[in-house]
Amino acid sequence: MADSAHKIHARQVKAWFADKQILQGVDMAIPKNQVTAIIGPSGCGKSTFIRCINRMHELVDVARFEGEILLDEQDVYGSDVDPVLLRRRVGMVFQKPNPFPTMSIRDNVLAGLKMTGRLKKSEADAIVERSLGKAALWGEVKDRLKEPGGGLSGGQQQRLCIARSLAVDPEVLLMDEPCSALDPIATARIEDLLSDLRQNYTIVIVTHNMQQATRVSDKTAFFLHGELIEFGETDSLFTHPADSRTEDYITGKFG
Amino acid sequence: MGQSVDICGCRSKLGERLFHVGCWLAILLPLSMLIVLVADVAIDGIGRLDWGFIKGYPSRRAHRAGIWPAFCGTLWLVGLTGLLAIPIGIGGAVYLEEYGGNSRLAGFIELNIANLAGVPSVIYGLLGLEFFVRVAGLGSSVLAGACTLALLVLPIVIISSREALRTVPHGLREAALGLGCTPWQMIRKVVLPMALPGILTGAILSVSRAIGETAPLILVGAVVFITFTPEGVDSQFTALPIQIFNWVSMPQKGFMENAAAGIVVLLLTLLSINLVAILLRNHFQRRRY
Numbered sequence: 387m388a389d390s391a392h393k394i395h396a397r398q399v400k401a402w403f404a405d406k407q408i409l410q411g412v413d414m415a416i417p418k419n420q421v422t423a424i425i426g427p428s429g430c431g432k433s434t435f436i437r438c439i440n441r442m443h444e445l446v447d448v449a450r451f452e453g454e455i456l457l458d459e460q461d462v463y464g465s466d467v468d469p470v471l472l473r474r475r476v477g478m479v480f481q482k483p484n485p486f487p488t489m490s491i492r493d494n495v496l497a498g499l500k501m502t503g504r505l506k507k508s509e510a511d512a513i514v515e516r517s518l519g520k521a522a523l524w525g526e527v528k529d530r531l532k533e534p535g536g537g538l539s540g541g542q543q544q545r546l547c548i549a550r551s552l553a554v555d556p557e558v559l560l561m562d563e564p565c566s567a568l569d570p571i572a573t574a575r576i577e578d579l580l581s582d583l584r585q586n587y588t589i590v591i592v593t594h595n596m597q598q599a600t601r602v603s604d605k606t607a608f609f610l611h612g613e614l615i616e617f618g619e620t621d622s623l624f625t626h627p628a629d630s631r632t633e634d635y636i637t638g639k640f641g
Numbered sequence: 642m643g644q645s646v647d648i649c650g651c652r653s654k655l656g657e658r659l660f661h662v663g664c665w666l667a668i669l670l671p672l673s674m675l676i677v678l679v680a681d682v683a684i685d686g687i688g689r690l691d692w693g694f695i696k697g698y699p700s701r702r703a704h705r706a707g708i709w710p711a712f713c714g715t716l717w718l719v720g721l722t723g724l725l726a727i728p729i730g731i732g733g734a735v736y737l738e739e740y741g742g743n744s745r746l747a748g749f750i751e752l753n754i755a756n757l758a759g760v761p762s763v764i765y766g767l768l769g770l771e772f773f774v775r776v777a778g779l780g781s782s783v784l785a786g787a788c789t790l791a792l793l794v795l796p797i798v799i800i801s802s803r804e805a806l807r808t809v810p811h812g813l814r815e816a817a818l819g820l821g822c823t824p825w826q827m828i829r830k831v832v833l834p835m836a837l838p839g840i841l842t843g844a845i846l847s848v849s850r851a852i853g854e855t856a857p858l859i860l861v862g863a864v865v866f867i868t869f870t871p872e873g874v875d876s877q878f879t880a881l882p883i884q885i886f887n888w889v890s891m892p893q894k895g896f897m898e899n900a901a902a903g904i905v906v907l908l909l910t911l912l913s914i915n916l917v918a919i920l921l922r923n924h925f926q927r928r929r930y
Contacts, residue, residue: 442819447742474821484812488834498820501830547816554820 393418393558393588394439399453401434401443408434410612411453421580421589423603423620425596427640431612432592436560439590440476441469457558477556481563483543485535492531494546498554513553521549522579541572548579559583561591565598577602596636600624608632679908686901694902698868703895708903711884713870714783715852715910718880721787722794722851727844729791730798738806739828758796765793766857774861781862784874789857794847801846805839806832841922845915852911855882881907
């Protein structure tokens with residue numbers, strides 16, 4: 387059952403796009419205030435899995451879902467759960483940095499609160515500074531908050547998107563290959579950031595970069611063909627994989 | 642390795658040139674036609690074009706006749722048409738693009754809109770006469786005319802707004818939803834602002850269409866000889882194209898000059914309305930980065 391050490395419990399999670407089954411029944415308990423990495427070859431269902439957690443999966447017309455995902459004690463697919471409210475507790479950072487082009491840096495950070503009508507004017511400045519600070523971007527942009535978010539470099543844009551997600555004060559942060567469009571230096575900055583963020587947030591990061599998984603995560607899950615093959619402490623998974631398929635993947639025999 | 646390819650220019654440049662020239666001709670031909678037409682009309686009408694003509698009321702004597710009621714009627718019509726067609730059109734486009742999905746209803750509506758865009762304007766006039774003038778009891782009012790024109794331009798607004806909505810990147814919608822926005826909050830705060838320039842382009846096109854329409858207004862009951870300007874939406878009205886049409890059908894030469902001058906006024910009105918819309922569009926375009 388649900389316990390306090392774990393933030394998310396996935397039970398027999400199955401997902402489809404039209405007739406194509408993407409997830410074959412995934413069971414996984416994601417630890418609280420840790421970084422969990424999900425690795426696996428393209429098309430293995432790792433992105434679909436995290437998109438099931440904040441119910442972004444169902445936004446596609448032909449998508450279907452079965453199973454149970456508990457956030458703390460509550461099934462996020464329960465009939466009384468509003469996916470809109472769920473997504474305020476479970477934030478998401480996407481593969482491609484996507485700041486809102488019509489908004490300034492400041493407005494991008496405040497976007498989630500502003501658009502949902504929850505921003506108190508008096509708190510705005512503090513939220514902007516705190517969120518950008520957590521995303522390690524404050525120092526770089528504090529003198530140009532009024533400038534467009536799209537004018538930043540790719541790495542800065544992605545950190546702006548992280549700040550934007552943090553501003554709505556989520557408990558879980560899902561990251562879908564957040565560094566795949568970034569150069570190594572920008573990637574390193576985001577990886578550094580993750581180790582600070584884990585103190586306050588439960589982080590699930592999908593990555594196709596195994597070195598990244600070893601650098602940032604406490605636990606790692608290996609997905610293959612929509613199944614969870616192996617899930618364990620990152621160190622032991624990469625040094626002593628229990629499953630031969632995991633070993634083949636991390637040693638580069640396929641992927 | 643494969644065969645090496647000769648890169649020393651023996652490629653036919655003739656075809657390229659011909660295409661280039663062809664493209665120039667394609668734009669030059671209609672443009673020169675337009676210039677000749679406008680110049681011809683301007684030469685005929687320029688003599689009549691003065692403040693007295695613009696502020697004048699219709700008269701049986703050509704040199705005393707003016708265009709003021711028709712000018713005001715056109716502004717009323719275009720303004721009301723825009724007020725009716727643009728919000729409804731954007732609403733329809735938002736439904737079809739954002740909510741309709743692949744439902745049968747959406748597909749049915751889509752097919753009908755595409756067909757409506759091709760219906761002759763006289764048919765809209767008949768519909769306006771029957772529905773707005775008689776059934777809805779609006780009479781031959783400026784509102785009935787605007788409702789009819791709004792129907793006429795609605796497909797243009799919907800189709801161009803949909804195109805504009807489609808250009809908004811999927812990633813931005815996901816970003817907004819991922820922050821806990823409702824679909825409506827996402828559409829209002831992210832999608833519509835991004836699509837606004839494209840939507841305004843549709844508005845420009847629809848206004849251009851509405852301002853020149855004559856046939857449906859004749860059916861709806863625009864009056865030709867009118868000595869007052871519309872005072873409200875229920876007022877009788879006339880419009881520039883109708884006034885021009887009326888003058889053209891007069892035997893006296895003086896009215897021909899009036900018609901030419903009227904056309905110049907109509908074109909200038911259209912240009913200035915479009916100019917405002919284009920400035921507005923550029924303003925919103927500059928806001929995105």
